[in-house]
Amino acid sequence: MLSSLPQPSINMAETDQQSGAPAEDDSPAAYANFNFQLPKKQISMVPDMGKWKRSQAYADYIGFILTLNEAVKGKQLTCAYPCSETVKKLLSLLGTLDRWIDETPPVDQPSRFGNKAYRTWYAKLDQEAETLVSDILPSNLSAAAPEIAVYLKEAVGNSTRIDYGTGHEAAFAAFLCCLCKVGALRVEDQLAIIFKVFDRYLQVMRKLQKTYRMEPAGSQGVWGLDDFQFLPFIWGSSQLIDHPTLEPRHFVEEKVVNEHHQDYMFLECIKFINEMKTGPFAEHSNQLWNISAVPTWAKVNQGLIRMYKAECLEKFPVIQHFKFGSLLSIQPVKP
Template sequence: MAESGRPAGASAEDEQRETSAGFAAPQKEIGVVTDMGKWKRSRAYADYVGFVLTLNESVKGKTLRCEYQVSETVDGLLGVLGTLDRWIDETPPVDQPSRFGNKAYRSWYAKLEQGAEALVAAVLPADQRAAAVEVSVYLKEAVGNATRIDYGTGHEAAFATFLCCLCKIGALKADDQLAIVFRVFNRYLALMRKLQKTYRMEPAGSQGVWGLDDFQFLPFIWGSSQLVDHPTLEPRHFVDEKVVNEHHQDYMFLECIRFINEMKTGPFAEHSNQLWNISAVPTWSKVNQGLVRMYRAECLEKFPVIQHFRFGSLLSIQPAKP
């Protein structure tokens, strides 16, 4: 549960925003590259990595259409994402000279900025609603940057952080693990793909052809775990469009490949070189282990990504216990 006292580095003004329950709007703490050591030693890092790995294990060998329970909180989160989706329809792109970064995105984002806390509070049980002031900030961070009109793995991590916080306060339970990935996170991916296509969002800090993907990383980790020990599908098969089209509704990894094929032209080996290289790995288990290592190195240990991470009472900058 939440700890009392203001987060390290918070100002008196921040402290005034803190609620009686000990929740407050989380703050940025990683200001210079040398602060990265604090991040890697923090409770937040340990909790976040633990959350990603727990879900990675829970989805192993399971399809998107397998049976699992859908709790009231999961239903509520799907409703929130549905609302954000509807707002896209109500906020069409505007005519502008620039092809990328349609400015209508800022109008869409302003609705979320104004309504996020109320949307989150409505999903939480009555005795947990005080947490909305802290948890809702991660939802606002999860959909891209309104100034640059871009989106990347740091924003994706903010959504995973949002879900992690809901687990920490008990709104989401251990029984919800499959639904967290297969329903909530998958619905979030659909929302982000619609935002990217509608407002022509730029990749945030993309490494271009040398990155794994322009926008996402986590669905490749969890999606490769789904495919571990699959009787017929091997890593070499995901570069075959026929295989992707036949199986994308069951496997998150293949749905990501399908979206890349839809958005990019030319030989796969040229526009998605890292993924092409991964297709040569002999087993999904090795793919999964390699992607976890790559995620730590290329996302969680990169200052340009982590400088935007926010810390509060639920995900603390304080050092983790040994």
């Protein structure tokens, strides 16, 4: 049940009056106690990781991921759910980013990977991000746009290295988390956040990766779960919990993937891997191959959450880039 999960995670209520989290009241006045600020890096050395683990940001972020994980359990991408005005505006924003890729074709260059046209595409986002975010927010929350826009810019890859990885994906989840904290996204938006907005984000990121031949950021090669993403495997495995016929051993069968990928995010991810990689699945995606031997989707889901914390959220090379502001605060959680 959603009610059994920490309430702060989606409406982000009342846990952190110090950093200005909204009270339960959804009136504009409820958000007045935010002191919006541009997020900045706070984790500069490995010992700083303790600050992150104790922070309000960590509690809110992991609570957000777990609340959504519970919300999508046993549900198909094609099921019925409400689609709010904010969700429609987010889809329009992602559509704009997609269109900019079409308007910024790759350039001829000697190196095969990391097409420099990506920098042109990114410069456009860098310039427009605040406006794009302002268009999503209700007018009384326009002051939040500069802070929230930082996470959007962090969510699409690095323009210096022309790479993309789980840290960038985490920034997009943080972007959505911030929209929940200020009340632009609501509890009733939970399914649409994953099935519409995050799914569309994945499509745009895959197009970026293919168009500009982006490098995986800090990839562990075949020993990582996937070159680019992690969260859709968590939420996608939750969708498949208690499925009457599909078991983890089935996702390595191409026929199953082709038949069911429209309904399940996990299988969408496998389909993309199959399109991008050649050779035996066990060789190019060893970790996923190992996961196919787990007996139930519930166990897969629990294992992936543990793995995500250990391999992404507790790894300095990923978290050193995370930025903290008033909405995702470095301040410790109050006892």
